[in-house]
Amino acid sequence: MNWFTVFPLIMVVTLIIMGLYVVLFKKNLIKIIMGIALMQNGANLFLVSLAYREGYVAPIWTSAPSADMVLPTPHALTLTSIVIGVATTALMLSFVMMIKKHYGTINSDEVRRCRE
Amino acid sequence: MNVDLLTQSPVFVLAIPLLFAFLTPLANKVSKELRNAVFLIGLLLTTLFVSLMAYEVYTMGSWIYVFGAEQPTTGLTTQSFFRITFLADGFSVLAALTIIITALGAGIYSFGHMKESNGLGKFYTLFLLTLAGVNGMVLTSDLFNLFVWFEVTSIASCGLIAYHNDRGESVEAALKYMIISVIAGLLLLFSIGFFYGEYGVLNYFLIRDSMTGSLIDILAIGMVMVILAMKASSVPMHMWAPDAYSEAPEPITPFIAITSLGSLFVLFRLLFFVFRGAVETSAIGSILIILGVLSMFIGVSMALKQSDLKRLIAYLSVSQVGYMMMAVGVGFATLGTGDYGIFGARAMEGGLFHMINDGVYKALLFLSAGGIVYVADTRDLNKLGGLAHHMPYTTFFFIIGGLSIAGIPPLSGFSSKLLIYKSVYLYNPVLAIIALVVSIVTLALIGKIFFNAFLGPDQGVGKKIPRSMILAMSILTIVVVLFSLFPNYVVAEIVVPAIEALGVGA
Amino acid sequence: MNFKMSVVVRTVADIMIIPIIVFGIYLILHGHLTPGGGFQGGAVIASATALLIVAWGTLKDNKDDFSTMESTGLTMFFLLALLGIIMGFSLFYNSLAGTGGIFGGTVSGINPGYINTGGTVPLMNIVVGLEVVAALSLILYMMAKRSDALEVEE
Numbered sequence: 001m002n003w004f005t006v007f008p009l010i011m012v013v014t015l016i017i018m019g020l021y022v023v024l025f026k027k028n029l030i031k032i033i034m035g036i037a038l039m040q041n042g043a044n045l046f047l048v049s050l051a052y053r054e055g056y057v058a059p060i061w062t063s064a065p066s067a068d069m070v071l072p073t074p075h076a077l078t079l080t081s082i083v084i085g086v087a088t089t090a091l092m093l094s095f096v097m098m099i100k101k102h103y104g105t106i107n108s109d110e111v112r113r114c115r116e
Numbered sequence: 117m118n119v120d121l122l123t124q125s126p127v128f129v130l131a132i133p134l135l136f137a138f139l140t141p142l143a144n145k146v147s148k149e150l151r152n153a154v155f156l157i158g159l160l161l162t163t164l165f166v167s168l169m170a171y172e173v174y175t176m177g178s179w180i181y182v183f184g185a186e187q188p189t190t191g192l193t194t195q196s197f198f199r200i201t202f203l204a205d206g207f208s209v210l211a212a213l214t215i216i217i218t219a220l221g222a223g224i225y226s227f228g229h230m231k232e233s234n235g236l237g238k239f240y241t242l243f244l245l246t247l248a249g250v251n252g253m254v255l256t257s258d259l260f261n262l263f264v265w266f267e268v269t270s271i272a273s274c275g276l277i278a279y280h281n282d283r284g285e286s287v288e289a290a291l292k293y294m295i296i297s298v299i300a301g302l303l304l305l306f307s308i309g310f311f312y313g314e315y316g317v318l319n320y321f322l323i324r325d326s327m328t329g330s331l332i333d334i335l336a337i338g339m340v341m342v343i344l345a346m347k348a349s350s351v352p353m354h355m356w357a358p359d360a361y362s363e364a365p366e367p368i369t370p371f372i373a374i375t376s377l378g379s380l381f382v383l384f385r386l387l388f389f390v391f392r393g394a395v396e397t398s399a400i401g402s403i404l405i406i407l408g409v410l411s412m413f414i415g416v417s418m419a420l421k422q423s424d425l426k427r428l429i430a431y432l433s434v435s436q437v438g439y440m441m442m443a444v445g446v447g448f449a450t451l452g453t454g455d456y457g458i459f460g461a462r463a464m465e466g467g468l469f470h471m472i473n474d475g476v477y478k479a480l481l482f483l484s485a486g487g488i489v490y491v492a493d494t495r496d497l498n499k500l501g502g503l504a505h506h507m508p509y510t511t512f513f514f515i516i517g518g519l520s521i522a523g524i525p526p527l528s529g530f531s532s533k534l535l536i537y538k539s540v541y542l543y544n545p546v547l548a549i550i551a552l553v554v555s556i557v558t559l560a561l562i563g564k565i566f567f568n569a570f571l572g573p574d575q576g577v578g579k580k581i582p583r584s585m586i587l588a589m590s591i592l593t594i595v596v597v598l599f600s601l602f603p604n605y606v607v608a609e610i611v612v613p614a615i616e617a618l619g620v621g622a
Numbered sequence: 623m624n625f626k627m628s629v630v631v632r633t634v635a636d637i638m639i640i641p642i643i644v645f646g647i648y649l650i651l652h653g654h655l656t657p658g659g660g661f662q663g664g665a666v667i668a669s670a671t672a673l674l675i676v677a678w679g680t681l682k683d684n685k686d687d688f689s690t691m692e693s694t695g696l697t698m699f700f701l702l703a704l705l706g707i708i709m710g711f712s713l714f715y716n717s718l719a720g721t722g723g724i725f726g727g728t729v730s731g732i733n734p735g736y737i738n739t740g741g742t743v744p745l746m747n748i749v750v751g752l753e754v755v756a757a758l759s760l761i762l763y764m765m766a767k768r769s770d771a772l773e774v775e776e
Contacts, residue, residue: 011295029291043305050313060656073198074312077260081305084267085660088298090761091271095278095291097765101273102284113285114292114359119707125712131700138696141689181712188712 008049015042029096029106033089047074047081058101124267125169125183126204129212130252132161137244144237152227157238159223162247166216170209172276174609178205178617180257180321192321201319202481203257206613207389210468211254211381213610214475218374219247221592222477226367228582229490233365239279245272246371250378254385257320259308260383265396266304266347269375270297277364277372289359295346296356300343307336307343320390329394337391341403344386347379350441351411354434358418361430362495366486369426374431374532377475380437384444384468388618392451401449408442409547411435412554419561425485425569428561432481432521435554436474442551443467446543451620461541464620466535469611473520473528473599480517480592484510487585488569497565501572511570513589519565520596522559528596531603626679630636635677639670646751653747655733659729660747664754671759675766688760695753702749705776716741 015038022035051074059072100106103113121128129577136158181188181202192201204206230236256262274297278290301312308526312318315326315335339495346353357376362370387400415435422428444467480541487510488503489495504511520529531557541548599606615621626632653659675681680768704716719741727738730732737744 023295032295036295036302039299039302043302043309046306046309047312050309058657069529071316073318074309077308077312079661080260080264084264084271084301086665086758087271088294088301090765091274092291092294092298094295094761094765095274095287098278098281098287099284099291102287112289114288114363119710122714124707127707131704131713134701134702135697138693138700141693142697145686145690183712184706184714184716185712186715 002054004054005049005052008045008052011050012042012046015039015045027108029099029108030093032108033059033092033096036092037085037089040081040089044078044081044085047078050074122168122172122176123179125165125172125179126202126208126255127183127188128165129162129169130202130248132165133244133248133251134160134462134519136161137241137248139445140240140244148236151237151240155223155244156227158244159220159247162251163216163220165523166209166212170213173204173206173209174613178203180204186346189525194321195580197317197319197322199454200261201257202255203320204255204430205617206610206615207381207385207617210472210610210614211378212251214377214381215247215250215254215374215471217595218370218475218479221483221588222367222371223588224591225483225486225585225588226365228584228588229367229486230365231582233279234566238364239276242272242275242279242372242569243368244523246276246375249273250375254381255570259311259318259320259323263301263304263308264345266379267297267301269378270294270301273372273375276368277358277360279365279368283363283612285359286363289363293356293360300346300586303339304343307339310336318387322431324390324393325392327391327394333394337395337400339402340386341383344379344383345407347442348376348383348437348441349432349434350407350437351414351463354411354415357434358427358430361433361482362424362426366483366489368484369430370482373478373482373507374475376433376437380471385618388620392619398449401445401447401451404441404445404448405547406446408438408440409550410444411438412440413438413550416554416557416561420557423497425488425497425565426482427495428497428565429481429485432558432561433478435558436470436478436521439533439536439551440467440471440474441587442547443470443540446540446547447620450543455543456620459542461615462535463539463543464615465607465611466532466539467514468614469603469607470532472606473532473596473612474593476595476599477517477520477527477529480589480596481521483585483589483592484514484517485565487506487581488514490585491579491581492575494570495576496566500569502570503577504570505574506577509586510581510589512567513593514570514592516596518562520600522562523555524559526600528561528599528603529536531600535607597613627677627742629688630692631641639673642670642673645668646755650747650751651737651744653742655737660750661754663747664751665758667751667755669760671755672762675762680766681763685760685763688756688763692753692760695749695751695756698749698762699746699753702746705742716743718742718745 019035019039023032026032051071053070056068056070059069096106099111103111136154140151143154143506179189181190181204182190187611246269249265249272252265253262274290274294277293278287280286311323315323317323337594349357360372364372412435415431415438419428419431422431443463447460450456491507492500517598520535523529523533535549537548646663649658649663650660678742703714706713706717709717711717718726720726725738725744726742729736729739733739
């Protein structure tokens, strides 16, 4: 247990808790989506911190072929999840824009036309 | 140039919808007819490759398809450790068959139903993307690949739900579903991170072999179960389902239901195939049973007070999911004990047979309800009436679908429900009684819809049902009737290989 | 309503998109050697679109071009993946690596940054880059247009 492996995990937990707080307690739809984006960043940071090995170099074959490298797989996973995150965020934001057009508000308390 | 289409078939099940999804907008720039033709060819080719895969699995046995390998059937070697792999076995075939039958029905139905809408190029693209996403989810044997297809399915199906974006409700339902899906996807990513951090592998086989059942494993398994049960619209995570089902365009509603079923297939695959060795099977089985009973009971009681046609069927669909979870839960709970041979395996057969049954008759029910909405232009059961005068075919299709969902002999819903009642009764009689009561209430609700919508004085309607909608519903009806006539054959040839593929054959 | 910014901002934006696009193309082409690739490079190029939209308030309507470009990129990506099957291997098999021709060069041992390698990987990066540029530009363009419409309504 050293500082370099623990600190990212603390940041992950902080980001997730902040995101969850925003998603659960804020009424503004844009803020909810910002909370989701925070949680996405937390998840990405978690994956990257899994790959980290102390003293190892970035997994680029061209630059440092002789030294030991950190795990490349989580980096690929993180990139994929970033791409997916961009797509979901864009889609949710465009939904919010349409909701603003139809309802005239983005307060989640007032956007409740679907009945029980 | 030596392409063996049979061994390549699982990847085409995924690749054909994706490729044609990208071709559709290009064809749309040329002409509408070309676009429709491209869409239809894509659907039919996918059907062809699902059949090829089924043929190969049933005659030659299952195989692992390795992406990017020199030969697709080399299996898992040290070189293909991190490669994406697809698993073609009985269970994949069962899932793919369920999906493609529904997709074929919904696709053909949308030609007639969506004729007057604009922006159909994007509609068909999203349709094929959803199909590719669900197929990828059920075929893949790699956790991260599962996450990717999970998100593809979420994004594409949310786009479809919000298709009528001139109505605020559609967008609201889509946003609700999207937020829930994205948070579920994040939890899935976290559990994948847990598995990767612990074992350094992502493939189902390798995780299965190295799983120890530590605390982190249990946490990750719990998260995966919650996510997939939520996507399967199981109570208490069903809030999105009625909104999404009722606000989506009519051809899409059965398709959203099929994404739920796809998640359920993935849940069962993971539980039986990957996690089985590392968990307390009776505990997880009990959780599944409790979720199933809650879904059955709450789903059907919420349906009682609905006056909106599509919402009512959506709640019925929630309650049907409960049957499968309960039956498979009984199977899972009795794994490894002597009871499995006595009734656990029967419960599994009932549960999995009910899944393919449910996919088809629910689609038929949703599509005929869509026909009602198309003709009468309202979803309110109190305003509908006398439609049997105008749509004799749809009335017939609705009766077939409705009686099947209620489990009335001799229709297919009865065969699977009978298997479930018989086996679950031996596990705990209370469960079977609840299942029977839910079935009776379902019948009453189907009767309510039937009397309100089809019988009564002729109120006059403006539109006629297009022929392609009739054709789509007849395809599904034929499948339901076939399942009703030969339940033994279906169980022996399709369901039992699926159970054997999960490694729990009797 | 138009949110056009001052002439200084517009001129600087017009000039700045050139290095942005060049950097994006660099990222795409070196995707198989260094960090980067289709998505990253495409996102960099799409940021040029964002810059233009911010500076000029709007763009002229080239929605159709973008969506054609998007579908073409994706279709070509998939055809490249299918090339593996057509040559008799499995999907995504790198059937062009080491065969000579474009991106077919071989290196023995450590690759010092020789760009003419990688087989289908750089080609896939290029078509993914096309797709990402088009898709992100389309999203930005639609959002800018839609928020314009909202302002007018109020």
